Amino acid sequence: MPKFLFHYVLLPLLLLCSLSVRANDLTIEVVGGGTNRHAIALPEFGLESALPGGLTPIIQSNLARTGVFSFVDPNKVNNRPIDPAQIDYPAWLGAGTMSIAVGKVTAGAGGTITVEFHLFDAARKTRLTGASFSIQPNQSRQLAHRIADMIYEAITGKKGIFGTRIAYVIKHSANSYSLQVADADGANGFTLLRSSEPIISPAWSPEGGRLAYVSFESKKPVVYVHDVSSGSRRAVANFKGSNSAPAWSPDGSRLAVVLTRDGHSQIYAVSANGGEAVRLSNSNAIDTEPAYSADGSRIYFTSDRAGGPQIYVMGAGGGSAQRVTFEGNYNVSPTPAPDGTALAFVRREAGRFRVMVQETATGQANYVTDTHYDESPSFAPNGQMLVYASEQGGRGVLFTVTRDGSTKTRLTTSGGDIRAPVWGPYPR
Template identity: 50%
Template sequence: MLRPLLKLRGLSLIAFSALAFVQAAAYAELSIEITGAGASRIPVAIADFGGEPGSARAVTSVIRGDLERSGLFKLIDPSGLPMTEETSPAYGDWRSRGADALAAGSISPTGGRQEARFRLYDVNKQTALAGAAFVTSTPMLRAAGHRIADEIYEKLTGERGVFSTRIAYVVRKSAQRYELHIADADGQNAQTALISKEPIISPAWSPDGGRLAYVSFENKKPVIYVHSLASGQRTVVANFKGSNSAPAWSPDGSKLAVVLSKDGGSQIFTVNANGSGAQRVTTTAGISTEPFFAPDGQSIYFTSDRGGSPQIYRSSLYGGDTQRITFEGSYNVSPRISPDGKSMAFISRRDGGFRLAVMDLASRQTQVLTESHKDESPSFAPNGRMILIATELGGRGVLSAVSVDGRIKQRLSIPAGDVREPAWGPFAK
């Protein structure tokens, strides 16, 4: 048992609902390349975990990989100083290597399952900071590694980690093969939720992480579906005359904002999550599209050309005037609001390219975060620190993740696929 000086979270069973996917897509996992890091990184050592060597290596490598990719940590070489969570740290040795924090742990069998245990230490203060144990199955050991990395991240940064979250994206394999993939936040453990001969666009996670809404052209027109990841069952929620597109979930998961052209032009409506109760939100001679709920569920941000060029607006769902949000530049689209409601990510045309920008909604100050030319589909991480986008490199689509200050950058790609339409899922429940 872990000694009582630690605040030990009681043994928690890592329960991840079985995903009813069409097929495994391990052959098409995303590879992540770090292209930028934070200005000041925390030096941390992750000692080799004890226990069965294969399982221990798997968990240790996941923890190290997560922390390194975040761009906020500098990993210290732990070789020659073996330890587990039961070992008293040689603080002087770790301090001489430059480590400010140290984590150690072990993997051990228990009742036909696996128990992953760890402790985190402050090397300079020579005190324990945290510790926990997770019971899981051998196939889910990577998930245990992500959970431990989340614990370390949160304790050392004060922010909740997102390593246990998932991402959705679309891979175009050929002119007649499109695949909707779900993967861990590190691009691994990829699974295929849907295969189609026709395009799949605009995946959007439900707030509980159990469903995806998306647009499929499988019936030769855009139709909005809601797809249960646990059962694989799909429900048509918008198949009106004309186009049905751009689904976005309300914060409580009870409704979707959608774009329908059933009455003529493209306008924003809300529908219940089962497709009933369509209610019109916008009425204008121009196009209104790409809706996104504010975190309080009281208003919707969207793109419209009502002023002559594509700009971003906000409209209350319960009366009040529609407000224009963007004024700088002649093309601003795809609004996505940060989880805390303080920032807005969007795509802005600058210097002939379409680039990711972020606006502080209080001051209206805007910062362009990328130098690419074809950015699209921004999606905030659930802790608000990173933004996932699709962009183009060498003529094919890749994904990039950029921190909200622009300093930390990652590139995610598949060697044999055109990757588009990313969506970052919510925190694991």
């Protein structure tokens, strides 16, 4: 069996089978040094301590992972504003503040709470964004994500991703695996599926309501589509041989899958509701890991048709393929950015597996990770960050990294082993 297929199909599976895990909440630790540009102050919102986890700590944690912000220490300024009229602009400017967010929490009717939030340009004293929200107390974390999204968009002009979700696979014991869904920061995780057999290759549908994945529950790999809200699911690729590596078309109507029903791994298209499969690739090599381009016109994939694993692209309807990667002799796991401006993939070089990002406009590819065994890169829906899996201390952990590689954040569990992360789309 070619080495690239072993490493990116069998080896993660063997690691899942060999390592035990406790399903604890994910925690966040920023381990990269990033270039922080925009100095923002986030003094504690009035009465936010009454909410689980508060608001400003979650907002700051979200913004820190982007590599865009630095944070002014509120303890260095003798001013604790919770209303715009209370902001001492000269004091905050003296501390290097470029923008300042203020807010307060008040009790509402029927057990609800009201959160008022404003973001101001410290030099111009102008309001950049803000709103008033009425929520239940248990919705405070989601609101913190929304406020972070508003701040990020007001400062960068790009849409935030803190209200999105990730999915990943975790192993609980020798015969217990689960497919997990969590917020983009790793909190609020829940189990979508538990199985006594391995689960691999989760993939979000474009609207964010369904997950495709591969389950071995019938003692062979079968592709399922699972509705996240209702919990209903169905097998959509259960042909003779192996059924693996599902990838959604941008319109959500079909999946590209890898089947061995004709003797060796080739790429096919199948309806998201199941049905007959249409062969797309036609080679004597192993073609695997399909991924649709952002506009749905092409499919990227990994193949050893040139002797070693490289990335190729073909039309979404099949046909001839063109090679995409030429540097290095081992490039796998293509993942196009949602806006079509970049392609992430994994390169092996000097025994290390690292995530690369290749810019579409220039063709320039750069390393964005620096550990030894990195896999499964997946772009955030705004294309500015990625989530990926790595290995530390003999177990799988998750990281996020900015597109330029400047800021890396570890999402980890105590004694756990996590694999195959995928970042979900914006909710519709």
